Structure formats: C-alpha cells, structure tokens
Amino acid sequence: MVTTDLETEITYTGIPASPGIAFGPIHVIARGFSAPEVYAIPEEDIAEEQERFTNAVDVTKKQLIDLQERLESLSGNKESEIFEAHVLLLEDQMLLGKVETAIRDRKQNAEYAFYAVMQNFLEAMRRIPDPYLRERTADIEDVCQRLLRNFAVDEEHSHEELDEKHILLAYDLSPSDTASSNRKHLLGFATEQGSVNSHTAILARSFGIPAVVGLDASVIQVTALTPAVIDGYSGKLILNPSQETLQKYISIGEEKEKQRTQLDAKRDEATNTTDGREIALSANIEFLQELHQVQRSGAKGVGLYRTEFLLLNGSEMPDENAQAEAYTKVAKETNPHLSIIRTLDAGGDKLPVESLTETEPNPFLGWRGIRVSLSRPAMFRDQLRAILRASAFGKVAVMFPLVSGLSELLQAREHLKRCMDELSAEGIPFDPKIPVGVMIEVPSAAVCADLLAPHSDFFSIGTNDLIQYTVAVDRGNPHVANLYKPTHPAVIRLIKKTVDAGRDCGIWTGVCGEMAGDIRLTPLLIGLGVVELSVSPQVLPRVGQVIRSLSYEQCLATANEALVQSNSRTIMDLTLSIATECYPDLLD
Numbered sequence: 191m192v193t194t195d196l197e198t199e200i201t202y203t204g205i206p207a208s209p210g211i212a213f214g215p216i217h218v219i220a221r222g223f224s225a226p227e228v229y230a231i232p233e234e235d236i237a238e239e240q241e242r243f244t245n246a247v248d249v250t251k252k253q254l255i256d257l258q259e260r261l262e263s264l265s266g267n268k269e270s271e272i273f274e275a276h277v278l279l280l281e282d283q284m285l286l287g288k289v290e291t292a293i294r295d296r297k298q299n300a301e302y303a304f305y306a307v308m309q310n311f312l313e314a315m316r317r318i319p320d321p322y323l324r325e326r327t328a329d330i331e332d333v334c335q336r337l338l339r340n341f342a343v344d345e346e347h348s349h350e351e352l353d354e355k356h357i358l359l360a361y362d363l364s365p366s367d368t369a370s371s372n373r374k375h376l377l378g379f380a381t382e383q384g385s386v387n388s389h390t391a392i393l394a395r396s397f398g399i400p401a402v403v404g405l406d407a408s409v410i411q412v413t414a415l416t417p418a419v420i421d422g423y424s425g426k427l428i429l430n431p432s433q434e435t436l437q438k439y440i441s442i443g444e445e446k447e448k449q450r451t452q453l454d455a456k457r458d459e460a461t462n463t464t465d466g467r468e469i470a471l472s473a474n475i476e477f478l479q480e481l482h483q484v485q486r487s488g489a490k491g492v493g494l495y496r497t498e499f500l501l502l503n504g505s506e507m508p509d510e511n512a513q514a515e516a517y518t519k520v521a522k523e524t525n526p527h528l529s530i531i532r533t534l535d536a537g538g539d540k541l542p543v544e545s546l547t548e549t550e551p552n553p554f555l556g557w558r559g560i561r562v563s564l565s566r567p568a569m570f571r572d573q574l575r576a577i578l579r580a581s582a583f584g585k586v587a588v589m590f591p592l593v594s595g596l597s598e599l600l601q602a603r604e605h606l607k608r609c610m611d612e613l614s615a616e617g618i619p620f621d622p623k624i625p626v627g628v629m630i631e632v633p634s635a636a637v638c639a640d641l642l643a644p645h646s647d648f649f650s651i652g653t654n655d656l657i658q659y660t661v662a663v664d665r666g667n668p669h670v671a672n673l674y675k676p677t678h679p680a681v682i683r684l685i686k687k688t689v690d691a692g693r694d695c696g697i698w699t700g701v702c703g704e705m706a707g708d709i710r711l712t713p714l715l716i717g718l719g720v721v722e723l724s725v726s727p728q729v730l731p732r733v734g735q736v737i738r739s740l741s742y743e744q745c746l747a748t749a750n751e752a753l754v755q756s757n758s759r760t761i762m763d764l765t766l767s768i769a770t771e772c773y774p775d776l777l778d
Contacts, residue, residue, distance in 0.1 A: 326535020442588030457488025521584030559592025653703030717749025
C-alpha cells in the first residue's frame with residue numbers, strides 16, 4: 191500500500207520484520223540481473239551520458255549479430271533466430287527513448303538508467319498471464335546483462351564515491367545475501383517479498399538491522415539514491431521524508447535509544463521471576479564477530495551457534511582444524527557459561543551445503559538438517575571432532591537439528607562416539623561428558639519426545655520450524671503468512687508435551703526459535719515450563735527485564751488456561767494481557 195502525505199513524500203507500508211529506525215539513500219536491487227553502480231550526473235554531462243548509452247547499444251548489437259552469423263554457419267537459421275530477437279530488442283525506439291529520458295530526468299549514470307527502465311519492462315512481462323511470454327524474460331535479462339558489460343569505464347567517467355551507507359530495497363533477499371552484506375554500510379533493508387518469519391528477517395533481527403518486508407511492487411517505482419526513512423517498528427518505508435517526518439523519527443530513535451540504555455544497565459542482573467524461578471537467558475549467534483555482542487548483552491552463554499554460516503566462506507564446510515579454531519574461540523570467550531553448537535543445518539530456505547543435480551520439488555520437506563549430516567558422514571565427523579576438540583577449552587554442548595525420530599538421534603550419537611574413540615586414541619583432549627541436545631522442530635519429534643529424552647541431555651525447541659510443520663505453512667510465503675500462528679493450540683500443546691517429556695526424564699527444555707524473543711509470548715513459554723530462552727543479543731536485555739517483571743505462578747495459570755483454549759487468538763489475548771499488565775512500556 192502506498193500513501194502520500196506531501197507532494198514529494200511517499201510512504202510504502204509493509205510488514206515490520208526487524209525493529210529500528212534508519213535514515214539514508216535508497217539502493218535498489220531488482221530481479222533478473224545484477225544492478226550496476228549508481229551515481230549522479232551533472233546537468234552539463236547528460237548529453238555525453240546519453241552518448242555512452244548509444245555506444246554501448248551499438249557494441250552489443252554488433253556482438254549479437256556476430257554471434258548470430260556464427261551460429262547460422264554452424265547449425266542453421268532456427269537457433270540463430272534467438273539472437274535476431276535480441277537485436278530487435280536493442281532497436282526498439284520506444285525502449286531506447288525511455289532510457290535517454292531516464293538519464294535526463296533522473297540525472298543518473300547511463301548504466302543505471304538503462305537498468306531501471308528494463309526492470310520496469312521486465313516486471314510488466316513477469317505479470318503477463320501467458321507463460322510463453324513470461325519465459326522470454328530470461329532472454330531479455332541476458333541481453334541486458336550483456337549491454338551493461340559493454341559500458342566503457344575509464345577515468346573520464348569516474349566519480350566521487352557517494353556516502354556508502356544506504357538502505358537496501360530489493361525484490362527479495364536470500365539468507366546468504368543478508369548474511370554476506372556489508373553491515374558497516376547497510377543501514378536497513380526493505381523487500382517486496384518475504385514475511386516476518388523468513389530466515390532473512392530473522393537474520394536482520396539478529397544483526398539489529400531495521401527491516402520491512404512485503405512492500406508490494408515498490409522496487410520498480412523507486413529511484414535509486416532517493417533519501418528515505420525505514421521504520422522497522424510499524425513497517426514503513428518513507429521516501430523523500432519531510433522535515434516534520436524526519437524530526438518525528440529522530441525523536442522515536444532517541445526514545446528507543448534511551449530505553450535501550452536503561453535496559454543495558456540491568457544486563458548483569460539475574461533473570462529470575464518475581465517469585466524466584468530462574469530462567470536461563472542465552473544468545474543466538476551466526477558469526478564469531480557477534481561474540482562481543484553476547485558479552486555486552488549479559489547473555490549467560492550461547493544457546494544456539496548456527497554453524498551453517500561457515501558455508502558463506504566457500505561452497506563447502508571448512509576443514510576440521512578451521513572449524514575447531516572457530517568453536518574453540520566461542521568456548522573460550524563464553525566460558526564459564528555453556529555454548530551450544532548446532533551441527534550443520536543446511537537446506538530448505540537456508541544455505542546449501544552443495545549444489546544438487548536436480549532441484550528439490552519441496553526443499554522444506556527434503557534434504558536438510560541432520561539428514562544432510564548423516565548422508566555425508568565424513569563431513570559430519572569432521573564437524574563432530576571439531577566440536578569435541580573445542581570442549582576441552584570451555585563448556586560446550588552439541589545439538590542435532592531437525593531430528594524427526596529416535597533412529598536419527600541414535601545414528602548421530604554413534605558418529606559422536608566414534609569421534610570420541612578416535613580422539614582418545616590420538617591423545618587429543620575433549621570433554622567425554624559433553625552434553626548432547628536435540629532440536630525439537632518437527633511434530634514427530636515432539637510427539638515422541640519421551641523416546642528421545644533418555645538419549646538426550648536437553649531439548650531446545652526450534653519454534654520457527656515447529657510452527658511451520660505443525661500448521662503446514664511456509665513461513666516465508668506472504669500469501670499464507672496470516673496462518674503462521676505461534677499460539678496455535680497444536681503448537682503450544684506440542685511445546686508442553688516436549689517440556690513434560692524432558693522433565694519426566696530429568697532433562698531441561700529451552701526455546702531458541704523466534705518465539706523466545708517475542709516478549710508477548712514470554713509469559714506463555716515460562717508457564718509451559720520452559721527454563722531457558724536463547725535470543726539474539728540485540729533483544730536479550732529486553733527479554734531479561736521481561737522475565738524479572740513476571741510471576742511464575744501467574745504465568746503457570748495463564749499457560750494452563752491457554753492449553754484448554756480452541757483458537758490462537760484467545761491464547762494470544764491471554765498471554766498479551768499479562769504482558770500488558772507487567773511491562774507495558776517494553777511492548778512496541
């Protein structure tokens with residue numbers, strides 16, 4: 191939805207995905223092909239910039255004609271007609287005229303003006319019902335990428351570097367896009383696609399980057415470098431903000447910063463409820479660089495180290511020694527507190543461990559989590575050995591993701607035992623009593639938690655996947671995002687069943703999914719018997735204050751009442767009423 195308050199101020203409203211306020215110029219990434227660099231052109235250079243575009247078109251046409259002629263000589267006319275169509279595109283006077291107009295009106299470099307015009311054209315084609323015409327977008331993207339490569343770049347056309355800090359606007363971002371972005375320059379991001387529960391949104395919250403998703407059809411309408419405000423609290427992207435709007439958001443930012451400072455002052459206080467129940471509060475991390483944030487937040491260790499982000503450094507997991515070095519750093523810097531290292535959780539909507547020869551029809555139900563590790567035993571044992579070696583330098587636990595039943599857990603434990611035997615034979619020290627945990631993310635694991643508990647030292651509930659699989663909703667799909675409900679009666683019953691099975695076997699249960707950091711749900715989770723919450727370092731001080739504001743007895747009564755309710759709205763109202771009563775100033 192788009193609203194205009196003033197002549198030049200435009201507001202796009204989407205879904206708030208990560209809280210925070212950011213001010214800066216927009217950088218745009220659309221679909222299909224890579225965005226070129228964008229920079230401003232002075233009025234007197236516009237004609238020269240238009241000539242650069244014409245020259246790039248001429249060079250590209252010549253290349254395509256040469257390719258067409260070579261292909262004709264090799265295989266005949268039918269195949270060469272592909273390039274004939276490409277040449278015709280570059281002779282379309284309407285498109286060429288739009289690019290020249292865009293250079294003049296936007297006062298931006300020719301590469302980017304061409305990119306912006308073609309993205310509008312391509313987006314219109316993608317929405318045509320005819321599947322044949324939609325498929326032709328790939329051909330057009332190929333021509334566009336070729337033309338962009340043909341722009342001359344020399345000292346004559348160099349420019350002063352603009353302020354590198356920016357707000358990124360994209361059609362969509364993958365978790366790897368988000369994780370590998372230069373956070374020194376990224377002020378916030380907004381996307382047309384996505385949901386509040388996508389991994390990209392989760393990473394944004396972990397990094398403390400304001401984010402808004404679900405901004406339909408915004409990419410093709412926004413000019414790069416436009417000044418903007420991103421409001422991650424209410425889900426707004428505001429272009430050309432007025433002075434009044436800027437002042438409003440400056441005030442909001444100052445108030446939030448004041449609140450954060452007050453919470454930070456209490457970070458070392460115990461996280462006990464008002465009636466003395468202790469709730470352990472630990473941190474979720476993806477990168478070693480976050481360890482200083484863990485210490486600053488007051489976290490009692492790491493409740494989830496997502497090791498799949500080691501894949502960002504290459505196409506495969508680092509070797510044993512490199513992993514051992516990373517895990518040892520975590521163990522040392524969080525000692526004497528526990529650090530839980532999750533084994534590789536690749537696949538689905540996460541980083542792939544290797545390229546598949548065939549695309550999985552449904553990756554969420556496919557090759558991911560513990561299934562990948564068990565099918566790649568050498569890689570799995572490298573990781574287990576590395577984790578064991580780190581356990582000699584601090585309190586470390588190992589945790590297996592996406593376990594669906596006892597056989598997978600027993601296989602994983604057998605690999606772990608084999609690694610222990612190898613290290614013992616080699617004289618390499620490790621903790622022989624290293625705790626072993628299971629992530630409860632699949633309904634089958636929750637239902638048979640009583641079978642898993644005797645072979646586990648703790649449970650950690652990954653609520654993101656547990657909700658997704660329980661209610662059969664792809665958490666990254668905006669079309670069904672309204673059905674993804676953490677307070678669905680089936681979800682809270684599965685949490686309760688898991689907690690009870692663990693308690694009956696003498697093991698503790700924590701939550702490391704997004705529910706752990708949602709302070710509306712803290713009363714419900716505590717009442718259900720969860721004794722550990724693992725959240726991003728950015729929200730940890732707030733969750734700590736929430737715990738200190740609650741009575742366990744009141745939470746228990748709320749949870750018991752919630753367990754007999756028949757709909758998610760009633761359950762949310764129950765837990766939200768306690769939150770509103772006990773810490774209204776902390777609710778966004």
